[in-house]
Structures are given as structure tokens and as C-alpha cells.
Amino acid sequence: MAALAVGVGFMAWVSTSNAVSAVTFKDIGYSTVDATQAEIDFTVTRDPGSAVKCALKALDSKFAVVGWKVVDIPPGEADNTADGGRTVTQRVSVRTESLAVSGVVDSCWVPGSTK
Secondary structure, three states, X not given: OHHHHHHHHHHHHHHHHHHHHOOEEEEEEEEEEEOOEEEEEEEEEOOOOOOXXXXXXXXXXXXXXXXXXXXXXXXXXXXXXXXXXXXXXXXXXXXXXXXXXXXXXXXXXXXXXXX
């Protein structure tokens, strides 16, 4: 019985520590400025003390990548917001080689992380 309690406690700790250290993102929207530039709006949720990198891509009507950019999101400070400053909203301009009809976040990660 004690082994079961230890096992359940360990699994809860592992799942909680992974959830806290994970980086998640959500696309909010995009706008096309002209044939050479798109703006991508998104949120990133991470530990407020962690710097994050995100790869963004602009797509044309055939879903081909017409713009790509990796952006740095510096660490923030925990504040009194509902999530303690874990979630930040970003608007990033991406240069494009032709007219983009969509813009999305491809991925986000903590530099140097093994996850």
C-alpha cells in the first residue's frame, strides 16, 4: 500500500513539474500588411523567468511557406496577473517573398532545454 502511495505521488510530481516547465503557444491572428510583410499575433505561456524562442511562418494560398522568422521572447517577471505573468502576448512582423494569406507559430522552446 505504501509503495502505491509513493508511486502515485511520484507520478503527480512528474506530471506537475513537466506542466510547469512546458512552453505552450496559441495563434491569435494575423494580418497581411502587403506582399512583403505579414504580422502574426500569438500568446506564449512559460515560466516567467525563462527566455523562449518561437519560430513563425507566413503561408500563401497553397500553404507554401513565404516567410519565416525565429523570435526571442525575453524572460519576464512574475506579476499579479491571474497566471503570475506566465502568459505573454506578442505581435511580430515577418518579411515575406510573396503575398501571405495566413501566419502561424510553428513551435516554441526554451533555448538549451532538452525537452
